[in-house]
Amino acid sequence: MKTLSRHTALPRRSFLQLGAAGFVATALPLQAVGDAADADAAIREIFGDKPLNEGRVSVKLPPIAENGNSVAITVAAESLMSPDDYVRRIAIISPRNPIAEVAVFKLGPRAGKAEISTRIRMAGTQRIRAVAELSDGTLWHGSASTVVTLAACLIG
Amino acid sequence: MATIRIAAPDTASAGEVIELKVLIQHPMETGYRSGPDGKRIERDIIEKFEVTYDGETVFEADLQPGIAANPIFTFYTRATTSGPIVFKWTDQDGESWSETHDLTVE
Numbered sequence: 001m002k003t004l005s006r007h008t009a010l011p012r013r014s015f016l017q018l019g020a021a022g023f024v025a026t027a028l029p030l031q032a033v034g035d036a037a038d039a040d041a042a043i044r045e046i047f048g049d050k051p052l053n054e055g056r057v058s059v060k061l062p063p064i065a066e067n068g069n070s071v072a073i074t075v076a077a078e079s080l081m082s083p084d085d086y087v088r089r090i091a092i093i094s095p096r097n098p099i100a101e102v103a104v105f106k107l108g109p110r111a112g113k114a115e116i117s118t119r120i121r122m123a124g125t126q127r128i129r130a131v132a133e134l135s136d137g138t139l140w141h142g143s144a145s146t147v148v149t150l151a152a153c154l155i156g
Numbered sequence: 157m158a159t160i161r162i163a164a165p166d167t168a169s170a171g172e173v174i175e176l177k178v179l180i181q182h183p184m185e186t187g188y189r190s191g192p193d194g195k196r197i198e199r200d201i202i203e204k205f206e207v208t209y210d211g212e213t214v215f216e217a218d219l220q221p222g223i224a225a226n227p228i229f230t231f232y233t234r235a236t237t238s239g240p241i242v243f244k245w246t247d248q249d250g251e252s253w254s255e256t257h258d259l260t261v262e
Contacts, residue, residue: 071224104218
């Protein structure tokens, strides 16, 4: 009898845990948030349907941002920035913001250095992506994540 | 009207890569927020930022509401000849603001 009651207790506990998880999921605010597919679509829309190579692009973000309304970001691409080998464009993409595209920067051989810093809005904790298009047409990808304690868009 | 702040060197040697840091005062209203009356606040953003150096475009940016209020950008350009660096911001309604910084190349 003892062993039987222990067996029945286990599924009951896991059932309760499931219920708790479901409650947390429904308690999340219903906001206009994007997902990973939106980010991929935005990249295709900006650069066309070309393969993304990992590397050569670095994204610098703080590990934790208290306020998602203004988060400092630096994006850099490795390039000689010479007349025949330079970065043509750099895009900042947010998988979770209502609009995945944050900004697209057009550079050129005269930039001297393919590095841009700005401040962006983040609608919650996410991995921000950056894509650089080089003068030979290849695409390079990098990313970094930030934990956002107070998301943009949700507050008035 | 809009406050513009520019941090750039006044002089540079030819071929030197210089840092340009610019800020413009603008709400970059996303169009997703509600005001105190519960009504949605209309979107109002700067969509374009362009930089020309001695008449040639050296930097451009297409902006979305994901750029924070009072957009600030730090970027680089290679000093070539003495000339004006012109920074120009254009909002969604076509209104624009610009500022010129003169660079002397020795």
